[in-house]
Amino acid sequence: MARTSFPLSQVYRLLEPGPVVLLTTAQNGRPNVMTMSWHTMIEFEPPLVGCVISDRNHSFGMLQATKECVINIPTVELAQKVVGCGNTSGRKLDKFRRFGLTPVPATRVAAPLIDECYAALECRLVDAKLAAKYCFFILEVLKAWVDRSKKDPRTLHHLGKGAFMVAGRTITLRSKKK
Amino acid sequence: MARTSFPLSQVYRLLEPGPVVLLTTAQNGRPNVMTMSWHTMIEFEPPLVGCVISDRNHSFGMLQATKECVINIPTVELAQKVVGCGNTSGRKLDKFRRFGLTPVPATRVAAPLIDECYAALECRLVDAKLAAKYCFFILEVLKAWVDRSKKDPRTLHHLGKGAFMVAGRTITLRSKKK
Numbered sequence: 001m002a003r004t005s006f007p008l009s010q011v012y013r014l015l016e017p018g019p020v021v022l023l024t025t026a027q028n029g030r031p032n033v034m035t036m037s038w039h040t041m042i043e044f045e046p047p048l049v050g051c052v053i054s055d056r057n058h059s060f061g062m063l064q065a066t067k068e069c070v071i072n073i074p075t076v077e078l079a080q081k082v083v084g085c086g087n088t089s090g091r092k093l094d095k096f097r098r099f100g101l102t103p104v105p106a107t108r109v110a111a112p113l114i115d116e117c118y119a120a121l122e123c124r125l126v127d128a129k130l131a132a133k134y135c136f137f138i139l140e141v142l143k144a145w146v147d148r149s150k151k152d153p154r155t156l157h158h159l160g161k162g163a164f165m166v167a168g169r170t171i172t173l174r175s176k177k178k
Numbered sequence: 179m180a181r182t183s184f185p186l187s188q189v190y191r192l193l194e195p196g197p198v199v200l201l202t203t204a205q206n207g208r209p210n211v212m213t214m215s216w217h218t219m220i221e222f223e224p225p226l227v228g229c230v231i232s233d234r235n236h237s238f239g240m241l242q243a244t245k246e247c248v249i250n251i252p253t254v255e256l257a258q259k260v261v262g263c264g265n266t267s268g269r270k271l272d273k274f275r276r277f278g279l280t281p282v283p284a285t286r287v288a289a290p291l292i293d294e295c296y297a298a299l300e301c302r303l304v305d306a307k308l309a310a311k312y313c314f315f316i317l318e319v320l321k322a323w324v325d326r327s328k329k330d331p332r333t334l335h336h337l338g339k340g341a342f343m344v345a346g347r348t349i350t351l352r353s354k355k356k
Binding site for chain 1: 188215220221228257265312332333335336337340345347350352353355
């Protein structure tokens with residue numbers, strides 16, 4: 001991936017359309033990755049992201065312990081790997097090796113970027129008040145990366161039971177809003 | 179709209195792909211509508227939805243006061259109205275009249291359904307603990323409606339500054355997951 005820095009003020013434009021993401025964590029030098037669709041922007045800048053990570057997921061404990069993760073955004077070419085990461089557990093498996101994903105060092109956190117993804121957001125856990133009740137975490141994006149050669153990234157949008165909507169055409173209307 | 183009841187256990191399949199939605203509220207017999215992209219599923223069943231409503235929005239106070247709203251899901255045919263609702267305030271304007279949207283009575287809440295939308299979720303506010311700090315609300319979906327004649331709804335997915343991704347094709351992979 002031809003990674004270039006992406007302005008934090010524009011991160012909402014990557015996450016608002018609702019793509020499936022691959023969340024990476026790392027603990028004691030071992031990286032893990034999970035598939036996630038339950039996320040939302042919370043604030044523009046500094047960009048805050050809310051997300052649900054089930055306490056049945058290995059990543060739940062890893063995020064709680066390390067307070068760091070990376071949100072990686074895959075495109076349709078990675079669909080099989082995305083489903084694979086969603087159907088397996090990092091407790092038993094090195095998912096990077098199993099699914100042929102390449103961990104790349106991040107700059108602000110120990111969790112790795114995934115080289116095959118077109119964008120990546122290095123995040124720090126800033127609020128876990130709703131973690132016990134709803135498994136809901138609030139993350140601050142510290143650093144964002146994007147492959148600018150992907151003009152209209154064909155992101156995946158989960159419809160349930162193995163079905164995904166693939167990002168279609170873009171339309172532009174006059175708007176005063178961000 | 180040919181509205182039929184939709185199982186609560188399947189609501190995540192409408193919201194996970196990240197569509198722009200129109201959130202309706204009603205107070206003292208006056209309905210309002212706002213455009214919203216910052217939402218996420220929180221729990222499958224009963225379905226819980228987390229969403230951010232800025233305290234600059236008229237709907238913020240209306241939801242706090244009435245504890246009820248409807249999440250309506252529009253398709254691309256409504257793009258101009260969606261942008262219009264996002265660029266105006268219900269403090270000064272009857273947006274239903276201005277943008278030619280038709281309010282239809284809901285069954286469980288006072289806020290109206292929008293007849294032109296292909297799906298609608300009647301919601302009750304169940305947790306506002308993060309409202310003061312993040313304008314974040316947790317809603318429970320009490321009743322869901324969908325127009326089953328729309329097989330592949332061309333939902334809108336906000337990319338910022340008036341740009342929207344329109345839902346594209348659907349792919350299906352083998353998966354053990356919901």
